[in-house]
Amino acid sequence: MQYGEHIEIDIQYLVSDLNAPLSLRNYDSQSMQLFELRTPFLVLVSKSDDEKSVYQFHQFSFDANFCHIVGEQELNLFRKRPLHQHSFVEIMFVLDGEVINTTEGNTYTYHPGDCVIMNRNIHHREDGVFQAVFFDLQEDFIRDVIKEEMATFRSVPEKYTRFLRSGLIKMLQEANQKDSQFRKNYFDCLPVIPQERILQEITPLLNSLIRELCSGDPGSVSMVHGYFLKLLKLLCDPQMYNVSSISSTLSKKDFLAEKVCHILESRHGRVSSSALSDMLHYNKEYLNRIVKERTGKTISQYRQMIVLREARRLLEKTDLSISEIMAQLELSNRSFFYSLFRKEYGITPAEYRQQSRK
Secondary structure, X not given: OOOOOOEEOOOHHHHHXXXXXXEEEOOOOOOEEEEEEOOOEEEEEEEEEOOOOEEEEEEEEOOXXXXXXXXXXXXXXXXXXXXXXXXXXXXXXXXXXXXXXXXXXXXXXXXXXXXXXXXXOOOEEEEOOEEEEEEEEOOOHHHHHHHHHHOOOOOOOHHHHHHHHOHHHHHHHOOOOHHHHHEEEEEEEEEOOOHHHHHHXXXXXXXXXXXXXXXXXXXXXXXXXXXHHHHHHHHHOOOOEEEEEEEEEOOHHHHHHHHHHHHHHHOOOOOOHHHHHHHHOOOHHHHHHHHHHHHOOOHHHHHHHHHHHHHHHHHHHOOOOHHHHHHHXXXXXXXXXXXXXXXXXXXXXXXXXXXXXX
């Protein structure tokens, strides 16, 4: 799928540009990465082939269109990436090949025509040889699209009523309710007709939607909304798809522990227990206890792990002096830093840099 003019970019665009429509937080995390969306609606067309060392994606939104081809060094990191979650709802359509989706400790395989819908609390990772389309949606996007369209009806048609009653649409509409932060919702949408017929229906809609995203013409926003609703209608049609849902609820402790770990990793450990307490409005002893229960580490130990990992990355990837690295990580006690580093890696920071350069 090639539409419009595309700019080839480096992955650092997603990692470092806080104004990017889609950005990646905690890129160096070994436990959990976080994708954040700053535009109402975005489409990613991804192609992955682990055997041929190929991974590329095209990103389409009203704000920016570009292509990214993952380089060899970046691909090695990509293969070892941890699970991730989103600050938004994601819908995945498989166009070709097989997507191996590791989700909440389970592994599922999806084929052409299959679709998966995940809310923001689902932890997952995609692997395999495939081409797929990912729709990323701000949580109030679908609610506003349906509300806007419904305003045109004096009386709601029965066809539309059935559409609104589907569990899938209810989940999307309720995604921004107060208690949604604790819910894990995952929908499997599997075709009940041959995959060729499913793709014949879906592919023209995908092509038309992406063309409208790229055109920027007057009326394009409404056209994108319309094509997206037509895609949802196909998913909710029992003659097209069988939809099954998996739902669970995060405990408040799990939710808070995840929040603490995300904040610590996104700030490379540079946040105190008191600051975490102020941000999350919970007693710091309580936060420390639940993090220890779920990670095996106190907040201080978790922070030290992240700081040391960032120090290691800076030693490998930059020419900053050790004093400059310590200043960047807000460390003031050189002997304490050396002691921690040697305890974790068995050598001094200077020796680690020398070995990494070899």
